[in-house]
Amino acid sequence: MLLSVENLEVKYGNIQPLHGISFHVNEGEIVTLIGANGAGKTTSLYSICRLAPPEAPRVIAGDIKFRGESILKTRPSDVVKKLKMALVPEGRHIFGNLTVMENLELATYSRERDADLKTEYQRIFDLFPRLHERRKQRSESLSGGEQQMLAVGRAMMTGCNFLLLDEPSMGLAPRLKYDLFRTLKKLNEEGMTILLVEQNAHLALHLAHRGYVLDTGKLAAAGSSKDLLGNPDVKKAYLGG
């Protein structure tokens, strides 16, 4: 097991958005976390990435383990540097005052100086040719879709082998959505482990191997994507009948 979340309970001040949830991700898998708005999906990802309050919650019970060891004391920058997990956050959070290329370069901050970055930049540009065209532009000027590509490319440049994505399809035109999901599939085939949070349950379950359904801070269902797609309750609540 690469990552396991065990009976996790967290709080923002007095608000408790997670009431003891458990799930895990194996190496090489695509796992999806689906659920309605406010279910606690983003909160789960922030907790895993060990981000600090006030944006992120504090853990009050349960554990988060990476290869069997608790990471509750790990610094957020070490989640990236040492555990090689990178988050593509909801709302993208790209650095609009930096150019596209600077955003990518900045993501290599914690990496070895002698790493072969050239081929990695090239790989990002092969996946997202638009970014190459716009590499010298201030990233503020990118379209929403391009910003999402940059957010994914930037996460990859951290040298991660575990990608966490928070609603990457939000605000994308259908074509771009499919392109993005195809790219994720390709990355996974090349060895990237993926934890995907989505409101678009259909798309997510068709990409993922397994899934968990979150409902107001509790697990409502879990299983292989095929089982979840066939589960009548899940169908009714999240797949539009």
Add this chain to the structure above:
Amino acid sequence: MLATIIQNLINALQWGSFYALIALGYTLVYGVLTLINFAHGDIFMVGAYIAFFVATFFLTTAELPGWAALALTIPLTMILTSMVGVALERVAYRPLRRKGANRLYVVITALMCGLILENANLALLGASRKAFPPMITEHVYNIGGVIFTDLKIAVIVTTILAFFVLHKIVTKTRVGMAMRAISYDKFAVPLMGIPMDNIIVITFVLGSGMAGLAGIMFAMSYPILEPYMGALIGWKAFIAAVVGGIGDIRGAFLGGFLLGAVEILVVAFFPSTFRDLIAFTVLLVILAFRPTGLFGVAKTTKI
């Protein structure tokens, strides 16, 4: 006529150099943390005192020749002054940041830190002024009626060099990129594997180091030190940073020289008691027309 202009220009650049160097520290910290570090003028004062002790040690205890003492005093003063800035960050600002304290409390903390530095100095060293020991003999030159010293020229050249080094760091290095990234979106910085506190420490090191450099050069140019020497010049440098567009290092640099020029010009035409009155009025007028400062283009463009 031409000689007068050049004379005033040299004076303006030299006087503006101190403002520019100190303003850089205000603007760096503001750009990264949106924190107005009101203790920064007093860090400049501490820098001058550190230079005093370091220079005295090298000249009298170690009995080094003047040029060697100078060559050692500059880097050592900058390093020690940086450490004062970093200490302030650690004991005063970081705990407030951790607690997510309101901006008002942070500003008041900064003001108090400045007062503590002044009064600690007063308590430890007494109210008597200190005479800065001369390390090198100044030479006076007269070229076509323009009178200047080698020290004046050295101050100007050093300040310009310091600016270019800082500009390079901010625009070209990964640390500089991280500083700009924090100013835009703090939340996402750790997601890039960047330990935010390290970047903040580096920011304070750079800003306080510049104040230390200003401290030595000021002490060499006007060799009388007293505990309140950083207060007024600190306020003026802060205003220079705001007029330049706080958060933008080019703005701090330009604002500093602009203030220096205005002051020198005022003194050239009016009694010197008018200096601050007219200088501040001019700055107020500039701000009235450009409230975001000369370089303050968009709110997002910081550092």
